[in-house]
Amino acid sequence: MGFGVEGLFVWSKTMKKVCFFMFLLCLNAASFLVSAESQTCPADLGGKCSDSDEWQGEFFPGIPQIKYEGPSSKNPLAYRWYNAEEEILGKKMKEWFRFSVAFWHTFRGTGGDPFGAATKYWPWEDGTNSVSMAKRRMRANFEFLKKLGVDWWCFHDRDIAPDGNTLEESNKNLDEVIELAKELQKGSKIRPLWGTAQLFLHPRYMHGGATSSEVGVYAYAAAQVKKAMEVTHYLGGENYVFWGGREGYQTLLNTDMERELDHMARFFESAVAYKKKIGFNGTLLIEPKPQEPTKHQYDWDAATAANFLRKYGLINEFKLNIECNHATLSGHTCHHELETARINGLLGNIDANTGDAQTGWDTDQFLTDLGEATMVMMSVIKNGGIAPGGFNFDAKLRRESTDVEDLFIAHISGMDTVARGLRNAAKILEDGRLSELVGKRYSSWDSELGKQIEEGKADFEYLEKKAKEFGEPKVPSAKQELAEMIFQSAM
Template sequence: MKRIGRFMLLLSVCLSLLAYIAGSSNTCPANLEAKCGDDSSDDWKGEFFPDIPKIKYEGPTSKNPLAYKWYNAEEVILGKKMKDWFRFSVAFWHTFRGTGADPFGAPTKSWPWEDGTNSVAMAKRRMRAHFEFINKLGVNRWCFHDRDIAPDANTLSETNANLDQVVELAKELQEGTDIRPLWGTAQLFLHPRYMHGAATSSELGVYAYAAAQVKKALEVTHYLGGENYVFWGGREGYQTLLNTDMKKELDHLAAFLQAAVDYKKKIGFKGTLLIEPKPQEPTKHQYDWDAATSFAFLQKYGLTGEFKLNIECNHATLSGHSCHHELETSRINGLLGNIDANTGDPQIGWDTDQFLTDIAEATLVMLSVVRNGGLAPGGFNFDAKLRRESTDVEDLFIAHISGMDTLARGLRNVAKLNEDGSLTELVRKRYQSFDSEIGALIEAGKGDFETLEKKAMEWGEPTVSSGKQELAEMLFQSAL
């Protein structure tokens, strides 16, 4: 009996070893010590997250970190399914190209599927991991920079060829699914050629190169069925005005954006063009400092009908505003197109790109989205990265789950506020003196000074009511 027992134990071990060997060729262990086997071919079709199940909704009482507690995609809130309010998108660059590096620290992450190269084969493997991640997370949109999904090369034509190969794979992986890019963009800042900016560069050759790169990125976004295209400013500004012809650079930029509008129409791209305000990245004189500055630029050059804004909450912090302020400024002016779902640290003064976890901030964000009637064809993309010390593959899922649940709680809180109605009624009462004949004239733009002077004489010293600020805050907090 002992011999039989030993034999069975040995057989079990052998079978387990054979299973491991067989499995090692088509799985990618979720830890930093393991790699995806020796197969480095670009058509490797293994599983990159073998220990991660498809993420499901389990409700607020769930203790499972790999489950949604508040985001229930098919649940209807305020007349729309939750998935339609959010239109969540995975950002390729932070999720699959983030290294954990910061200005004072070396990279802390190297995912199991990475081989240390920036080859086309590696780019294709990374794209496959990306699509598995999207499917397991349960979203159907993604967004990208051209140079993050495919490597740069020695010439523009060679670089375009690299991009074409990876894009063909992405197109193949999209087939038979409803996954499409929320938006695409050209990365016009990392390469040294863009040290003076791209469309604002003082060098004509750089301007032309940037135009060619945007042309290709627009074509790629259109080919993949993208719904929007974003212009990331960032370097489109100046540290000093002493050696800069600001008007010339703004004129050049406007011409560049108009050319993009023209080419979009020429190729039949129906998506929305977006500008993202990007203060202090790393310049201090910018056309896109905040929503209001961007709006002024678009107005001056007659582009307001062609562009909307992509608002990043972290950038609102850097510009000295709240995210809610930037969203409302955009919404009121008909420019709210998309939201980068992240947050920053008000004390650091840099773009920390943290996942949004503040329930109050998320509720204010969703107040603007609901007032806007939604974001389609825009949505929420997670321009957010793991903290430097978060190095497990499962952390990628946990971070996105947390961000999605936070915004879902924000939406649920807005529904509570709407159902209760107390905050809405408080605001209505504060302005009820305008619910009069004279008030209606003013709001119609017909309140002339002569009439108002006559009324002021007639009414005497006005009575000023309390703004009830603390009550407003109490009502808001009661919904959190």
């Protein structure tokens, strides 16, 4: 069959378009390769990176040691309110906070989300999830901590070392990276604030770990936690966290909730036993969260977690790691969750972040709201501090923040916010007016009858007699507006 002159002309135009399209593809591929190379070893570092985990030079060139310069400073790479050695209410600021950097957000966060690809390409990354790349990240982590002046960091096992094809291979990878971390710790005060096992990312954990319907998964999760506890202890970690992102359900129609809760309790009992066996004196922490990724997570909030621990006789073995954004998701304020944990003797650590009131998911933003930070610190002061826990910045840069210096600016801003919150909370406490207002509101309970009730010495018959004797009670104003005025005056 012949094309004819007209057909040949159309074919010629089509081929030109195809050739031009192929040219663009090749150009794009070449551009990607150049871009990838520049992300691995940027020209401004003068070829200081290598194929191994070694990095010849600074990871953060141009970023100085972050120092305190005071409230009048306009320097974004300086502390304005956080003065580590300054004493507030008899304790140094660094002791009040025990700040920690979250390895996963800081060094594994890419800016990717369900609707878009990664936006962050840190200069030391080579695009792999190899052991050598993991070691390079660990070196970057230690330089970051030292420049920030922070002594603690937190990790999931699979954040710091790649998952292997078998449990043995995964453990070997983890051991190799942990040995480097141990070496980097020498000559410094840097230690893990806490470690944990990542029991939510791998497909084997789609039904949960400790609450999986498959017994083999339960066993695998136990083995992974065992190893994570060992390496946390080996590095001198002070706490160990359980966050059950998939310990819950999507529907009760196919779920035996009672059995799953019993299994989770057995899992925690085993963790307590193993902690004691290896001589780990750190605190075991449960991190409540209501949902995401599950529809309903079993440790919904602080009250739910406390009830679970009491029911299974674990109340004296665990404390809670309260995350402010998780409080938002559960319909509470962070202040509420901290107070619930505190009055139950369970406040062990704070994941310092915040959420966006206009969204319904875990946005993990750095805490920059001064009012919220002040209320957080009011609870911490009432608790007498938070050691051996601390303030871990479980927070990530916004997707659109892509400069390396943004990592520092975000942490500086978060640290300054809660430091200013501490100063405000101390001011409120020393002023005394808010405490006086609360005391006056409950002053009737300081009466003889009030004491009898609080001591369990007043039954219903006695109270009925008193009610007839008193007549209609006079109910005073709660003075909420005055309380808010006093609080705001400290800002």
